Amino acid sequence: MLKQYIQFKLGEQSYAVEMSSVREILKPVKVLKLLGAPEFVQGVAKVRDSVITIIDLRKKFGILDTNSENEEPRIVVLECQSESIGLWVNDVVEILETDTIEKIPSLVHYGTITEIIKLEEELIPILNGPRLFTEKIAE
Protein backbone atom coordinates (compact mmCIF):
# COMPACT_ATOMS: atom_id res chain seq x y z
CA MET A 1 0.00 0.00 0.00
CA LEU A 2 1.24 3.50 -0.84
CA LYS A 3 2.53 5.59 1.99
CA GLN A 4 3.35 9.27 2.00
CA TYR A 5 6.71 10.65 3.08
CA ILE A 6 8.15 14.11 3.22
CA GLN A 7 11.54 14.25 1.54
CA PHE A 8 14.00 16.86 2.80
CA LYS A 9 17.68 17.60 2.76
CA LEU A 10 20.22 17.57 5.53
CA GLY A 11 23.45 18.83 3.99
CA GLU A 12 23.76 17.25 0.56
CA GLN A 13 21.76 14.12 1.29
CA SER A 14 18.04 13.48 1.16
CA TYR A 15 16.17 11.96 4.05
CA ALA A 16 12.48 11.36 4.62
CA VAL A 17 9.98 11.18 7.44
CA GLU A 18 6.56 9.62 7.40
CA MET A 19 4.02 12.28 6.63
CA SER A 20 1.72 11.04 9.37
CA SER A 21 4.34 12.05 11.95
CA VAL A 22 4.57 15.60 10.59
CA ARG A 23 2.33 18.28 12.00
CA GLU A 24 3.41 21.08 9.71
CA ILE A 25 6.31 22.73 7.92
CA LEU A 26 7.47 26.22 8.88
CA LYS A 27 9.75 28.90 7.55
CA PRO A 28 12.75 29.49 9.83
CA VAL A 29 11.60 31.24 13.00
CA LYS A 30 13.26 33.33 15.62
CA VAL A 31 14.83 30.98 18.12
CA LEU A 32 15.49 31.52 21.81
CA LYS A 33 18.73 29.78 22.81
CA LEU A 34 18.55 27.62 25.89
CA LEU A 35 21.29 27.86 28.45
CA GLY A 36 23.01 24.51 29.02
CA ALA A 37 21.27 22.74 26.17
CA PRO A 38 23.38 20.51 23.89
CA GLU A 39 24.79 22.17 20.79
CA PHE A 40 22.35 20.43 18.44
CA VAL A 41 19.42 22.06 20.22
CA GLN A 42 19.01 25.37 18.44
CA GLY A 43 16.60 26.56 21.09
CA VAL A 44 12.89 27.08 21.52
CA ALA A 45 10.50 29.09 19.43
CA LYS A 46 6.93 30.20 19.78
CA VAL A 47 4.74 28.96 16.98
CA ARG A 48 1.22 30.25 17.26
CA ASP A 49 0.29 29.39 20.81
CA SER A 50 2.63 26.53 21.43
CA VAL A 51 6.35 26.38 22.10
CA ILE A 52 8.47 23.96 20.12
CA THR A 53 12.05 22.87 20.55
CA ILE A 54 14.16 23.11 17.43
CA ILE A 55 16.81 20.51 16.74
CA ASP A 56 19.65 20.80 14.27
CA LEU A 57 20.59 17.25 13.28
CA ARG A 58 23.53 18.49 11.23
CA LYS A 59 25.31 19.36 14.46
CA LYS A 60 24.44 16.04 16.06
CA PHE A 61 25.59 13.85 13.17
CA GLY A 62 28.40 16.05 11.89
CA ILE A 63 26.74 16.79 8.55
CA LEU A 64 28.67 19.29 6.45
CA ASP A 65 26.80 22.37 5.42
CA THR A 66 26.17 23.20 1.75
CA ASN A 67 26.51 26.44 -0.13
CA SER A 68 23.63 25.90 -2.50
CA GLU A 69 21.63 29.04 -3.21
CA ASN A 70 18.54 27.18 -4.35
CA GLU A 71 17.77 25.84 -0.93
CA GLU A 72 15.01 27.13 1.27
CA PRO A 73 15.68 26.21 4.88
CA ARG A 74 12.57 24.94 6.68
CA ILE A 75 11.53 23.53 10.00
CA VAL A 76 9.68 20.24 9.86
CA VAL A 77 7.52 20.00 12.97
CA LEU A 78 7.25 16.39 14.14
CA GLU A 79 4.77 15.07 16.67
CA CYS A 80 6.55 12.87 19.15
CA GLN A 81 4.17 11.44 21.69
CA SER A 82 2.60 14.63 23.01
CA GLU A 83 5.51 16.91 22.23
CA SER A 84 6.25 18.91 19.15
CA ILE A 85 9.81 18.95 17.92
CA GLY A 86 11.05 21.12 15.06
CA LEU A 87 13.64 19.60 12.78
CA TRP A 88 15.83 22.16 11.02
CA VAL A 89 16.37 21.05 7.40
CA ASN A 90 18.23 22.61 4.46
CA ASP A 91 15.26 22.25 2.14
CA VAL A 92 11.97 20.40 1.84
CA VAL A 93 12.08 18.65 -1.53
CA GLU A 94 8.75 16.96 -2.15
CA ILE A 95 6.08 14.65 -0.88
CA LEU A 96 6.89 11.10 -1.92
CA GLU A 97 4.18 8.51 -2.39
CA THR A 98 5.71 5.08 -2.56
CA ASP A 99 5.61 1.45 -1.43
CA THR A 100 9.14 0.50 -2.37
CA ILE A 101 10.42 0.35 1.16
CA GLU A 102 13.31 -1.78 2.35
CA LYS A 103 14.05 -2.69 5.95
CA ILE A 104 17.53 -2.18 7.30
CA PRO A 105 19.00 -3.66 10.51
CA SER A 106 17.75 -1.84 13.57
CA LEU A 107 21.17 -1.65 15.18
CA VAL A 108 21.93 1.33 12.93
CA HIS A 109 21.63 4.50 14.97
CA TYR A 110 19.68 2.71 17.67
CA GLY A 111 16.80 2.38 15.28
CA THR A 112 16.69 6.00 14.16
CA ILE A 113 16.70 4.62 10.62
CA THR A 114 14.91 1.34 10.17
CA GLU A 115 13.62 1.67 6.65
CA ILE A 116 14.82 3.11 3.38
CA ILE A 117 12.91 4.30 0.32
CA LYS A 118 14.22 2.76 -2.88
CA LEU A 119 13.79 5.10 -5.82
CA GLU A 120 15.15 4.53 -9.33
CA GLU A 121 18.08 6.84 -8.89
CA GLU A 122 18.57 7.18 -5.17
CA LEU A 123 18.01 5.68 -1.77
CA ILE A 124 16.34 7.84 0.83
CA PRO A 125 16.69 6.81 4.48
CA ILE A 126 13.55 7.24 6.55
CA LEU A 127 14.21 8.93 9.87
CA ASN A 128 12.11 7.55 12.65
CA GLY A 129 10.87 10.68 14.35
CA PRO A 130 9.90 9.35 17.77
CA ARG A 131 13.10 7.26 17.95
CA LEU A 132 15.29 10.24 17.11
CA PHE A 133 14.64 11.89 20.39
CA THR A 134 14.83 9.04 22.84
CA GLU A 135 17.11 9.49 25.80
CA LYS A 136 19.80 7.26 24.37
CA ILE A 137 20.12 9.27 21.21
CA ALA A 138 20.18 12.53 23.04
CA GLU A 139 23.21 11.46 25.04
Place this chain on the structure above:
Amino acid sequence: MIEQYAQLVPLIYDALLGKASVALYDCEKYIEVKQGSVIKFPVQSGDTLTEGTGSYNSIHSGKKVVEEIDAHVLGIAYFSVAYPLIENGESIGGMVVAISSEMLHINDKLRDTAHNLASSLEQISAAIENIASSAQDLSTSGLNISQSSQNVYEKAEEMEEVVQYIDSVASDTKLLGLNASIEAARAGEIGRGFGVVASEIRSMAVSSAGSAKDIRKIIHGIRQLISKMTAEMAKLGANTQEVSASIEEIGASIESLTLTAEQLEEMAESL
Protein backbone atom coordinates in the same frame (compact mmCIF):
# COMPACT_ATOMS: atom_id res chain seq x y z
CA MET B 1 78.09 88.93 -97.64
CA ILE B 2 75.22 87.11 -95.98
CA GLU B 3 77.69 84.45 -94.73
CA GLN B 4 79.13 86.95 -92.29
CA TYR B 5 75.88 86.99 -90.38
CA ALA B 6 76.39 83.28 -89.66
CA GLN B 7 78.66 84.36 -86.79
CA LEU B 8 75.63 85.81 -85.07
CA VAL B 9 73.72 82.51 -85.08
CA PRO B 10 75.60 80.90 -82.11
CA LEU B 11 75.40 84.20 -80.20
CA ILE B 12 71.63 84.37 -80.44
CA TYR B 13 71.38 80.62 -79.87
CA ASP B 14 73.40 80.82 -76.64
CA ALA B 15 71.60 83.97 -75.52
CA LEU B 16 68.37 81.96 -75.57
CA LEU B 17 69.97 79.19 -73.47
CA GLY B 18 69.92 76.74 -76.35
CA LYS B 19 66.20 76.27 -76.05
CA ALA B 20 65.19 78.19 -79.12
CA SER B 21 66.05 77.41 -82.75
CA VAL B 22 67.91 80.00 -84.78
CA ALA B 23 68.27 80.01 -88.58
CA LEU B 24 69.99 82.20 -91.15
CA TYR B 25 68.78 82.29 -94.73
CA ASP B 26 69.38 84.10 -97.98
CA CYS B 27 66.71 84.77 -100.56
CA GLU B 28 66.47 81.16 -101.64
CA LYS B 29 67.56 78.75 -98.94
CA TYR B 30 68.51 78.25 -95.34
CA ILE B 31 72.19 78.74 -94.86
CA GLU B 32 72.56 77.76 -91.24
CA VAL B 33 70.03 76.16 -88.92
CA LYS B 34 70.74 75.63 -85.23
CA GLN B 35 68.09 73.47 -83.58
CA GLY B 36 67.05 74.33 -80.04
CA SER B 37 66.36 71.80 -77.33
CA VAL B 38 62.68 72.75 -77.02
CA ILE B 39 61.74 73.98 -80.48
CA LYS B 40 63.10 72.31 -83.60
CA PHE B 41 62.66 73.79 -87.07
CA PRO B 42 61.26 71.37 -89.61
CA VAL B 43 64.06 72.46 -91.98
CA GLN B 44 67.81 71.90 -92.34
CA SER B 45 70.68 73.87 -93.76
CA GLY B 46 70.38 73.91 -97.52
CA ASP B 47 66.59 73.53 -97.62
CA THR B 48 64.86 76.07 -99.88
CA LEU B 49 62.55 78.66 -98.41
CA THR B 50 58.94 77.67 -98.68
CA GLU B 51 56.39 80.21 -99.76
CA GLY B 52 54.15 81.40 -96.93
CA THR B 53 56.67 80.85 -94.12
CA GLY B 54 57.73 83.76 -91.92
CA SER B 55 61.23 83.62 -93.39
CA TYR B 56 59.94 83.87 -96.95
CA ASN B 57 57.52 86.68 -96.07
CA SER B 58 60.20 88.71 -94.28
CA ILE B 59 62.38 88.80 -97.38
CA HIS B 60 59.53 89.79 -99.62
CA SER B 61 58.02 92.36 -97.31
CA GLY B 62 61.34 93.68 -96.01
CA LYS B 63 59.79 93.79 -92.56
CA LYS B 64 59.91 91.63 -89.49
CA VAL B 65 57.32 88.87 -89.35
CA VAL B 66 56.06 87.66 -85.99
CA GLU B 67 53.93 84.57 -85.88
CA GLU B 68 52.38 82.61 -83.09
CA ILE B 69 51.97 79.03 -84.10
CA ASP B 70 49.92 76.58 -82.09
CA ALA B 71 50.88 73.14 -80.93
CA HIS B 72 49.71 71.11 -83.93
CA VAL B 73 52.67 72.12 -86.13
CA LEU B 74 55.67 71.24 -83.98
CA GLY B 75 53.87 69.53 -81.10
CA ILE B 76 54.39 72.62 -78.99
CA ALA B 77 53.14 76.18 -79.34
CA TYR B 78 55.85 78.68 -80.34
CA PHE B 79 56.64 82.20 -81.49
CA SER B 80 58.69 82.72 -84.56
CA VAL B 81 60.32 86.06 -85.31
CA ALA B 82 61.86 86.54 -88.76
CA TYR B 83 63.95 89.67 -89.45
CA PRO B 84 65.01 90.55 -92.95
CA LEU B 85 68.67 91.58 -93.49
CA ILE B 86 68.73 94.63 -95.72
CA GLU B 87 71.75 95.97 -97.62
CA ASN B 88 71.50 98.92 -99.91
CA GLY B 89 67.74 98.93 -99.54
CA GLU B 90 67.39 95.30 -100.62
CA SER B 91 66.68 92.18 -98.68
CA ILE B 92 69.60 89.83 -98.97
CA GLY B 93 68.22 87.26 -96.53
CA GLY B 94 67.18 87.14 -92.89
CA MET B 95 67.32 85.50 -89.54
CA VAL B 96 64.52 83.64 -87.81
CA VAL B 97 64.23 82.64 -84.16
CA ALA B 98 61.59 80.25 -82.87
CA ILE B 99 60.97 80.18 -79.17
CA SER B 100 58.43 78.22 -77.13
CA SER B 101 55.48 80.38 -76.20
CA GLU B 102 54.98 78.22 -73.11
CA MET B 103 57.56 80.38 -71.42
CA LEU B 104 55.42 83.39 -72.08
CA HIS B 105 52.37 81.69 -70.53
CA ILE B 106 54.18 80.19 -67.59
CA ASN B 107 53.32 83.10 -65.31
CA ASP B 108 49.64 82.69 -66.03
CA LYS B 109 49.93 78.97 -65.46
CA LEU B 110 51.75 79.41 -62.18
CA ARG B 111 49.15 81.89 -61.02
CA ASP B 112 46.32 79.56 -62.02
CA THR B 113 47.97 76.59 -60.34
CA ALA B 114 48.58 78.52 -57.15
CA HIS B 115 44.99 79.69 -57.26
CA ASN B 116 43.70 76.13 -57.82
CA LEU B 117 45.86 74.91 -54.98
CA ALA B 118 44.45 77.56 -52.68
CA SER B 119 40.87 76.77 -53.61
CA SER B 120 41.42 72.99 -53.29
CA LEU B 121 42.88 73.54 -49.87
CA GLU B 122 39.88 75.63 -48.99
CA GLN B 123 37.61 72.74 -49.96
CA ILE B 124 39.68 70.30 -47.95
CA SER B 125 39.51 72.69 -45.05
CA ALA B 126 35.71 72.74 -45.27
CA ALA B 127 35.57 68.94 -45.53
CA ILE B 128 37.76 68.60 -42.45
CA GLU B 129 35.49 70.94 -40.57
CA ASN B 130 32.59 68.65 -41.51
CA ILE B 131 34.50 65.60 -40.33
CA ALA B 132 35.35 67.33 -37.08
CA SER B 133 31.73 68.17 -36.41
CA SER B 134 30.69 64.60 -37.33
CA ALA B 135 33.24 63.28 -34.86
CA GLN B 136 31.74 65.57 -32.27
CA ASP B 137 28.25 64.21 -33.09
CA LEU B 138 29.61 60.68 -32.86
CA SER B 139 31.02 61.40 -29.45
CA THR B 140 27.68 62.85 -28.30
CA SER B 141 25.79 59.82 -29.64
CA GLY B 142 28.24 57.55 -27.84
CA LEU B 143 27.54 59.33 -24.58
CA ASN B 144 23.80 59.02 -25.16
CA ILE B 145 24.11 55.30 -25.87
CA SER B 146 26.18 54.83 -22.73
CA GLN B 147 23.50 56.62 -20.76
CA SER B 148 20.76 54.48 -22.36
CA SER B 149 22.58 51.26 -21.64
CA GLN B 150 23.01 52.37 -18.05
CA ASN B 151 19.24 52.90 -17.95
CA VAL B 152 18.63 49.43 -19.39
CA TYR B 153 20.98 48.02 -16.79
CA GLU B 154 18.96 49.68 -14.05
CA LYS B 155 15.70 48.40 -15.56
CA ALA B 156 17.13 44.90 -15.52
CA GLU B 157 17.88 45.40 -11.86
CA GLU B 158 14.27 46.43 -11.22
CA MET B 159 13.13 43.40 -13.18
CA GLU B 160 15.26 41.23 -10.95
CA GLU B 161 13.50 42.63 -7.91
CA VAL B 162 10.14 41.66 -9.40
CA VAL B 163 11.46 38.18 -10.14
CA GLN B 164 12.68 37.94 -6.57
CA TYR B 165 9.16 38.73 -5.44
CA ILE B 166 7.73 36.06 -7.77
CA ASP B 167 10.29 33.66 -6.34
CA SER B 168 9.25 34.34 -2.79
CA VAL B 169 5.57 33.93 -3.70
CA ALA B 170 6.38 30.60 -5.36
CA SER B 171 8.31 29.52 -2.27
CA ASP B 172 5.42 30.48 0.02
CA THR B 173 2.98 28.73 -2.27
CA LYS B 174 5.00 25.54 -2.17
CA LEU B 175 5.05 25.65 1.63
CA LEU B 176 1.31 26.25 1.65
CA GLY B 177 0.81 23.28 -0.68
CA LEU B 178 2.96 21.06 1.53
CA ASN B 179 1.03 21.98 4.64
CA ALA B 180 -2.25 21.55 2.80
CA SER B 181 -1.13 18.04 1.80
CA ILE B 182 -0.22 17.27 5.40
CA GLU B 183 -3.65 18.44 6.56
CA ALA B 184 -5.36 16.48 3.78
CA ALA B 185 -3.52 13.32 4.77
CA ARG B 186 -4.58 13.84 8.39
CA ALA B 187 -8.20 14.15 7.31
CA GLY B 188 -7.88 10.70 5.78
CA GLU B 189 -10.51 9.59 3.23
CA ILE B 190 -12.42 12.87 3.50
CA GLY B 191 -9.31 14.88 2.68
CA ARG B 192 -8.47 12.99 -0.51
CA GLY B 193 -9.95 15.62 -2.88
CA PHE B 194 -8.27 18.40 -0.96
CA GLY B 195 -5.02 16.46 -1.20
CA VAL B 196 -5.22 16.51 -5.00
CA VAL B 197 -5.73 20.28 -4.98
CA ALA B 198 -2.80 20.68 -2.60
CA SER B 199 -0.61 18.60 -4.85
CA GLU B 200 -1.59 20.76 -7.86
CA ILE B 201 -0.73 23.88 -5.91
CA ARG B 202 2.69 22.40 -5.14
CA SER B 203 3.42 21.58 -8.77
CA MET B 204 2.29 25.05 -9.82
CA ALA B 205 4.63 26.57 -7.27
CA VAL B 206 7.50 24.45 -8.57
CA SER B 207 6.87 25.46 -12.18
CA SER B 208 6.61 29.17 -11.36
CA ALA B 209 9.84 28.93 -9.38
CA GLY B 210 11.40 27.31 -12.48
CA SER B 211 10.14 30.11 -14.71
CA ALA B 212 11.45 32.70 -12.29
CA LYS B 213 14.82 30.98 -12.48
CA ASP B 214 14.73 31.14 -16.29
CA ILE B 215 13.84 34.83 -16.22
CA ARG B 216 16.69 35.43 -13.81
CA LYS B 217 19.07 33.75 -16.24
CA ILE B 218 17.81 35.95 -19.08
CA ILE B 219 18.23 39.08 -16.97
CA HIS B 220 21.73 37.96 -16.10
CA GLY B 221 22.43 37.55 -19.83
CA ILE B 222 21.07 41.03 -20.57
CA ARG B 223 23.30 42.55 -17.92
CA GLN B 224 26.34 40.81 -19.30
CA LEU B 225 25.54 42.04 -22.80
CA ILE B 226 25.13 45.57 -21.50
CA SER B 227 28.47 45.36 -19.71
CA LYS B 228 30.09 44.28 -22.97
CA MET B 229 28.33 47.09 -24.80
CA THR B 230 29.51 49.63 -22.26
CA ALA B 231 33.08 48.41 -22.68
CA GLU B 232 32.80 48.68 -26.47
CA MET B 233 31.33 52.16 -26.17
CA ALA B 234 34.27 53.19 -24.02
CA LYS B 235 36.63 51.96 -26.76
CA LEU B 236 34.60 53.82 -29.36
CA GLY B 237 34.81 56.97 -27.26
CA ALA B 238 38.59 56.66 -27.06
CA ASN B 239 38.82 56.09 -30.82
CA THR B 240 36.61 59.06 -31.54
CA GLN B 241 38.87 61.20 -29.42
CA GLU B 242 41.92 59.99 -31.36
CA VAL B 243 40.14 60.79 -34.61
CA SER B 244 39.31 64.28 -33.32
CA ALA B 245 42.94 64.85 -32.36
CA SER B 246 44.16 63.64 -35.77
CA ILE B 247 41.67 65.88 -37.53
CA GLU B 248 42.92 68.82 -35.54
CA GLU B 249 46.48 68.03 -36.62
CA ILE B 250 45.43 67.73 -40.24
CA GLY B 251 43.59 71.03 -39.92
CA ALA B 252 46.76 72.72 -38.68
CA SER B 253 48.78 71.24 -41.57
CA ILE B 254 46.19 72.41 -44.07
CA GLU B 255 46.32 75.88 -42.57
CA SER B 256 50.04 76.12 -43.11
CA LEU B 257 49.62 74.68 -46.63
CA THR B 258 47.02 77.34 -47.36
CA LEU B 259 49.45 80.00 -46.23
CA THR B 260 52.09 78.55 -48.57
CA ALA B 261 49.62 78.51 -51.44
CA GLU B 262 48.78 82.14 -50.79
CA GLN B 263 52.44 83.08 -50.82
CA LEU B 264 52.84 81.17 -54.07
CA GLU B 265 49.93 83.07 -55.56
CA GLU B 266 51.45 86.38 -54.53
CA MET B 267 54.79 85.39 -56.02
CA ALA B 268 53.12 84.38 -59.28
CA GLU B 269 51.28 87.69 -59.29
CA SER B 270 54.49 89.67 -58.90
CA LEU B 271 56.42 87.76 -61.58
